Amino acid sequence: MEFSTDTLNRALELARLGEGHTRPNPPVGAMLFTARGKCIGEGYHRKAGENHAEVEAIEDWKRRNPKSKPDTLLVTLEPCSKPGKVGACTDAIILAGIKHVTYLCTDPNPKNRNKAHDALAAYGITCKHLPCEEAEALIRPFAKRVKTGIPYVTVKLAMTLDGKIADNWGDGKWISSEESRIATGKLRERVDAIMVGAGTVRKDDPSLLSHGKPNPDLVRVVVSRSGRLPAEAQIFMDGKNRTLVFDNPHTALVELGRMGMNHVLCEGGATLATSLVELGVVDEWLTVLCPKVIGERHIRDAAVLGAGKLKDLHICLRV
Numbered sequence: 001m002e003f004s005t006d007t008l009n010r011a012l013e014l015a016r017l018g019e020g021h022t023r024p025n026p027p028v029g030a031m032l033f034t035a036r037g038k039c040i041g042e043g044y045h046r047k048a049g050e051n052h053a054e055v056e057a058i059e060d061w062k063r064r065n066p067k068s069k070p071d072t073l074l075v076t077l078e079p080c081s082k083p084g085k086v087g088a089c090t091d092a093i094i095l096a097g098i099k100h101v102t103y104l105c106t107d108p109n110p111k112n113r114n115k116a117h118d119a120l121a122a123y124g125i126t127c128k129h130l131p132c133e134e135a136e137a138l139i140r141p142f143a144k145r146v147k148t149g150i151p152y153v154t155v156k157l158a159m160t161l162d163g164k165i166a167d168n169w170g171d172g173k174w175i176s177s178e179e180s181r182i183a184t185g186k187l188r189e190r191v192d193a194i195m196v197g198a199g200t201v202r203k204d205d206p207s208l209l210s211h212g213k214p215n216p217d218l219v220r221v222v223v224s225r226s227g228r229l230p231a232e233a234q235i236f237m238d239g240k241n242r243t244l245v246f247d248n249p250h251t252a253l254v255e256l257g258r259m260g261m262n263h264v265l266c267e268g269g270a271t272l273a274t275s276l277v278e279l280g281v282v283d284e285w286l287t288v289l290c291p292k293v294i295g296e297r298h299i300r301d302a303a304v305l306g307a308g309k310l311k312d313l314h315i316c317l318r319v
């Protein structure tokens with residue numbers, strides 16, 4: 001069966017619904033079709049220990065379209081073939097009477113990698129890999145942790161046109177636009193942990209939470225050699241998400257990896273970001289370039305290029 005771009009995008013969209021919630025597993029989406037190409041089931045992996053996407057799609061079919069006959073399964077990641085916390089998806093596929101499976105990227109986990117084909121072929125089920133860059137991108141954090149034990153690290157910093165991430169008084173809180181801050185909030189929804197250095201906590205007292213839908217699975221992480229942290233800081237006092245403190249970034253990442261975290265977003269400042277780059281653990285650097293010039297002024301008095309007509313530029317460098 002051929003899949004349209006819209007169908008592939010829908011499968012990816014389903015997978016993205018799980019981002020930030022599935023650790024130590026990756027986000028995965030799945031769709032089930034009849035032989036005539038009608039979609040009769042959809043699903044995604046919501047949380048470790050709960051159904052994998054394939055089983056969610058099968059259950060959805062049974063609930064909504066029990067009279068239709070499933071023929072082809074489209075899944076963003078190669079189905080697992082060894083039972084883990086839940087049964088193997090290849091077994092569920094066999095039991096559901098599915099005839100064809102197409103997956104968009106291979107499983108980086110050696111336990112399952114390139115194993116689905118043989119497990120399904122024994123039952124006459126065809127299993128095809130249709131390479132898809134977006135699907136690969138979606139599991140990049142999971143792949144890095146599985147291969148190295150360390151989470152995928154995205155560093156994000158907002159910068160003015162004159163190259164400043166804070167003014168001379170250390171105020172770096174309101175450099176980017178409201179729109180960029182909303183985009184950052186969305187990024188926070190997709191990761192497992194937000195990390196900052198103690199300097200940022202002492203200066204900015206950030207909440208490190210998404211402004212939109214709260215994600216109770218998100219963990220806040222502070223790195224401080226001195227342990228000099230204000231007890232009244234929001235991240236300790238707001239009673240919301242968990243906050244962990246580590247005395248160096250390497251220990252932090254090893255421990256977060258051991259806890260199964262796939263993706264860590266570092267939101268500054270420059271001292272911690274420098275350490276992470278020196279450690280060679282940064283996978284992605286996101287600069288939010290803001291059309292402002294600070295010079296020697298306070299951030300609130302920055303000169304604005306284009307008098308509000310220009311938007312922040314989001315520049316992503318991937319290692």
Ligand SMILES: NC(=O)c1ccc[n+]([C@@H]2O[C@H](COP(=O)([O-])OP(=O)(O)OC[C@H]3O[C@@H](n4cnc5c(N)ncnc54)[C@H](OP(=O)(O)O)[C@@H]3O)[C@@H](O)[C@H]2O)c1
Nearest residue numbers: 158166170172197198199200224225226268269271272275
């Ligand atoms: N524009 C932006 O996107 C943005 C984002 C964040 C922050 N900022 C600005 O950045 C400024 C703060 O800068 P900063 O460089 O001081 O912030 P920082 O990197 O958040 O904090 C530095 C502190 O983190 C700890 N740390 C960093 N690397 C470490 C390592 N390798 N081992 C152990 N501890 C380590 C140390 O804490 P201890 O001193 O406790 O040992 C260090 O003093 C603020 O003005 C803030 O507004 C701007």
Ligand SMILES: [Zn+2]
Nearest residue numbers: 052079080089
């Ligand atoms: Zn599975």
